[in-house]
Amino acid sequence: MRNQILLSRRDLLKSGGALIVGFTLGLPSRTPAQQAPAPAVSGGRGNAAPPPPEVDSFIVIKADGSVTLLTSHVDIGTGIAAAYCQIAAEELGIPIERFTITEGDTAITPDHGGTGGSSGIPRGGADIRFAAATARQALLELGAKQLNRPASELTITGGEVRPANGGQGVSVASLIGGKRFSMKVSASAPLKTPSTYTVVGKPVLRTEVPGKCTGKHVYLQDFTLPGMLHARVIRPPSFGAKLLSVDDSSIRAIPDVRVVRIESFLGIVAKDEWAAIRAAREIKTTWSESQGLPGSDGFERVMRTAPAQPDLQVVNRGDAAAALPSGAKQLSATYYWPFQSHASLGPSCSVVDYKESGITTIWSSTQGAFGQRATLSRVFGIPQAKLRVIYMDGSGSYGTNGANDADADALLLSRAVGAPVRVQWTRQDELAWDPKGPAQLLDMRGGVDANGNIVAWDVHMWLPSGPGGDRALLGPDSAGMAQNHGQGAGLMTLNADPPYTAPNVRVIAHNLKDTPLRLSNLRAPGKIANVFAAEGFADEMAAAAGMDAVAFRRRGLTDPRAIAVLDRAAQMIGWQTRSAPNPRAAQGNALIGRGIAYMRYKQNENYVACAMEVAVDRRTGRIAVRRVTCAHDCGLIINPDGLRNQVEGNIMQTLSRTLHEEVKFDRSKVTTVDWDSYPLLRFPEAPAIEVALIDHPDQPPYGAGEAAAAPVPAALANAIFDATGVRLRTVPFRPEELRTALSKA
Amino acid sequence: MATYKFRVNGNPATVDSWDPEQPLLYVLRNSLGLHGAKFGCGLGQCGACTVLVDGKAVRSCLTPVKQVAGRAVTTLEGLGTPEKPDVVQAAFIAEQASQCGYCTNGMIMTAKALLAQTPHPTLEQVKTGMAGNLCRCGTHTRILNAVMRVAKA
Known part of the structure; x- marks a missing residue:
């Protein structure tokens, strides 16, 4: 159900032949000027941008009748993806097996808040529900024209618009497949009453679990790019310590290693991951002393x-x-x-492909792709339009662990070496340096x-x-x-x-x-x-x-x-x-x-x-x-x-x-x-x-x-x-x- | 650059490593493209990197590649596929015994070795046998249910 393949907005609709203009690979799907005021679908999270108004930003129905949901909320192992599919399948009357979901990609998903504060169901789920309910009304209207019956006499079930009292129906795919709804999410779209639910409230298996149990599920830690280099970052021995000197000769015996130093930021980049690990362990450095903490005892x-x-x-x-x-x-x-630490079982990881001119892509386990893009844009001085953050599953995070920091490490290093870089934190990095x-x-x-x-x-x-x-x-x-x-x-x-x-x-x-x-x-x-x-x-x-x-x-x-x-x-x-x-x-x-x-x-x-x-x-x-x-x-x-x-x-x-x-x-x-x-x-x-x-x-x-x-x-x-x-x-x-x-x- | 030959999931594998001390984990993940085994700590404390070597569960993060020369390595991928999972994998899927799933490799591989040695363990035996594997999401109940599902079969 969860989409792990890199998609463009264009790909999403392509399978049926009808090509949708307005979305292109690698570009943000909306510029701020195009963002109309949001409907009162739900309150966004904190200072997150208001939910985008278009049904198409949440729901894509392809010519083959399959459905892709798009959301900025991410499934960090909580099962929210399955729940979103249930919510949309229920309102739309389309079998849940036809759903996939794409999460947290700043180029193609809407920004309706990141994951956090148990907001995924009450806020994110409500947005999905209203988008699906609006789509349902559109489909009923389209079906009414096709079937020559008033929409009020029609229903959607099994992916078909058909008369509620029986008779010939017409498939959702033939009505809208590969085309845009081109309408705003309506906060007043009629919602199904819970007493009629057949999908919501029933146990649904999470479709990524078989992949997780067989080694097929691609975690961020498993993700590779052609020409990608492996990196480790050497963190200061004490908080606030300054890097005084680096002895490059101490790692001369390790093959194909580059040392990147930006003031007190020190990274090792290598073709071979083990070489990066060895070099990070063995490089000789001197740091200033820092004794600024009060200590945890007392x-x-x-x-x-x-x-x-x-x-x-x-x-x-x-x-x-x-x-x-x-x-x-x-x-x-x-x-x-x-x-306490988030103590994620897998230390944080990030892959960044920096492009001097063009779009820099950040593959991240951040819980908030849009927020992370905004932060990276501010800190690195790169316009948001030139940054694409794509969520990939990492180890469970339970809040903000080291993932956002790992992104910044990888961006610093990819920019420095001019190649895609994968940064993997160590166990000690994660427990010492995740925000607490x-x-x-x-x-x-x-x-x-x-x-x-x-x-x-x-x-x-x-x-x-x-x-x-x-x-x-x-x-x-x-x-x-x-x-x-x-x-x-x-x-x-x-x-x-x-x-x-x-x-x-x-x-x-x-x-x-x-x-x-x-x-x-x-x-x-x-x-x-x-x-x-x-x-x-x-x-x-x-x-x-x-x-x-x-x-x-x-x-x-x-x-x-x-x-x-x-x-x-x-x-x-x-x-x-x-x-x-x-x-x-x-x-x-x-x-x-x-x-x-x-x-x-x-x-x-x-x-x-x-x-x-x-x-x-x-x-x-x-x-x-x-x-x-x-x-x-x-x-x-x-x-x-x-x-x-x-x-x-x-x-x-x-x-x-x-x-x-x-x-x-x-x-x-x-x-x-x-x-x-x-x-x-x-x-x-x-x-x-x-x-x-x-x-x-x-x-x-x-x-x-x-x-x-x-x-x-x-x-x-x-x-x-x-x-x-x-x-x-x-x-x-x-x-x-x-x-x-x-x-x- | 030395060459090491061993079997992986039933097939012969030949890998080069510039360092005979390179842990098997990185050879599997980077040279052989087998990502089932995960890096969790590199210290042998969490079990996320567990693979089978000649049927025994070992920590691939601490096992130098030179030590597996001539041996038979089994990874999570070698047990089964989503379409045709092995009995332990099938039990984990049926119990939905995974949240983030980062520990799942180690849980299944450790359970596999445990069940090979003791086909019908008690719950207490399973808890003891899995004591070296950490799960941060707190999915312990379901992991135990999954292993016991196989144990009772």
Whole structure:
């Protein structure tokens, strides 16, 4: 279903003979002057350009009746491509087997936002749906002329326009195949009602999986061009270090190697990849010393006192400070989330073919091809019209990993050597230099009355931060090129307020003026730490009130969808009502407990509850997660199998983040640069996961790329508290900490 | 430039390498155009580069090309195709046991060697046998289901 072949816009329509003018190979499909105002199809992402108005920019129907969807959202392993095909197939009445999809190519796809923030389904999918619905109306009109029947009596099914009450039809291919719709996407095009859906809501297999399982799927890392050279970049030994000298003679024995130096940017380019690797390892260089980092040990103390931007009042209702003393129980606690890496399994890669005159092409695993083109244009001073960014699958990115930086490396090197260049980062490059998910410190204060009602909730959070705007690219920074140094990490302050009835709530964010490590969005940015704190703290309140954790939460919920997921996750884990800690936790050397957490993502999207059962070895503090249950409501479900895969992945990945992951750094560099020092969860730790998907076909669909991650850390902390009576408030959960606490108990 | 002869996916292969220490991974990917095995760490820590040498799962990122001279190498491509997948590949496809899929090569090749040695492993045996392979997307549940699907067959 996913198109891996390089296409031009012209190729897309060519197969049937009718050639469409207006799109030519290698040129952007639209210039800004041609962009008419967008219809109210959906809000674009952030500062992304408004969605283009033409149906043809999203949907191409060829003479053979096959359909190509075009989108700037990309499938980084999430299954969004299959979901888009389902959405379009449903509205168009064309069998899904006839669909292919082309993603993230600035020359041929529309710009309706990049991948991120779980926007693929609610925004990107809505754009596809309205384009398909508009196309459907056009096809009905065309069919009406052909069949001499009013359009109102016609339907489209099996790729044919035919009378709804039976009779001869006419194929979609014969009506429009190889031709343009030449109409704007209409926000008022009639949409199919979900109760009639036959494709959306059914499990669909992702068509790229057989290729991924047989070595046929071409990843960016596998992509080659004629005359392409292999490259490695030698990054500074410490942040901000300047390159003082390079001894080319140190690699003289390695064949066909070129050294490229642009100020402190140092690259090796070679015909043979192994030669590039050897040369990058062996070249002798000297660098200036740099000791500008505060170090990760004790960074939470640094955060409290570091210069901050003006306080950001995220939530303020009632008077939290005044109400605190009125609680029968008053609590305070500090939660900490560390810097984390995207830790992509495959280090970033990029292939760039620089053309001095002509179009420079960047094959990239960026999550936002158009945004990346704009950034590269600004940094390199190349007009956007002379840059083409083409997305190709890389290793899963979960946000902005090193992919965008690798593009800049390859562009610098291709421009320097005048040949296509493939840059492959090392494992150490990726873990040391990918922009990081920020650390986060949360001081929680609250009061709960004798009946278990939250009377006050007061949060101060501290976040490394910085200016907005484009993130700086590593290579250009080393090369001394002027650029922005934005530190956006994505809606970091949401979900620190309780999802429960609470009259007095205040959440204040202290965004620091600076950050020791470059920042970017990492799956469920901010929400993952905030829900860890909020749902851990709610659990502390429940325990303080001597209440069952589910009963405490249920009491503060009124939304039936919230209650439904909470009850379902609890029921699946076999929840028995009692207060925590577990009075009968001991089973030999194991202490057994269960915990639960609930949240509504961003307070207005998915409802998710997660419960788990853990065993803690009282001698070692080792944590074994035995079972996880999750109830997930994201409104209308498009592809239940793809959704389940995302929910399972969110849970497993977040267990890894919670149990193991912390980026450590000393005064000059990141020190966690391989899978020993930055460990991920391994198979022996993988628990059984049961997922209940709650479908609401009458409700709008939310994205599911992140939400199920958010309640996982608190559910685990709450289960550990139930098992041991020890409350873990610092991620990662280290066995030593538990062992020490247990030995004191 | 030395020449090395070995078998790859049943066929004879002759490759030149200027460095006898060049890891098999780069020979497979760049000299032979076999991209199934992936570069993940170059440290033997993640398993993404796993291939079979004489039926045993090895890390091609740490295996010098000189060590496979005269041996039989099997890569993911040698097991089957999308049209005619091998039994382990078919199980992974049926379970949709892949998200980004970058680790999938290593998962399938490791499972292949494991199942050759122990045709009907328990779930715990599979977890132990796959402990050296990392998956970042968190697809563990489905990968285990896929291997157990073959184990129970």
